[in-house]
Amino acid sequence: MNRSVLFRELDDAEVAEFRAHARANHKPGDHIEREIWHPVIVAECELIDAQAGRCVLLHEVKPGDFVKRKPDAKTVYVRGHFVHGENRYALSDFDDVNREIFLDRETPVYIDFLF
Secondary structure, eight states: OOHHHHSOOOOHHHHHHHHHHHHHHOOTTOOOOTTTSOHHHHHHHHHHHHHHOEEEEGGGSOTTOEEBSSTTOSOOEEEEEEETTTTEEEEEESSOTTOEEEEETTOEEEESOOO
């Protein structure tokens, strides 16, 4: 059955209200009830998830890839080289190449986010 038949059309104010509801209630990674929720809410929840990215361990990230330390973090890092003496990976701040941090290879980070 066509999903558009199940849900009514929304005006601009209602679309904004539905998106605000999704932003207030959906956290990245939460389950999305695609068959029950209105398509506007589903789309906004999918956007929230896409903006957050997915969580992986740092050693799974390729050099040069963008990472964030938390799903809602503002700072984006570029995965650098492995520092053998410290057994850590170097990550450079995308906006400030003079700022570098070093994280353990098992540190969870977020990738595939909208940037």
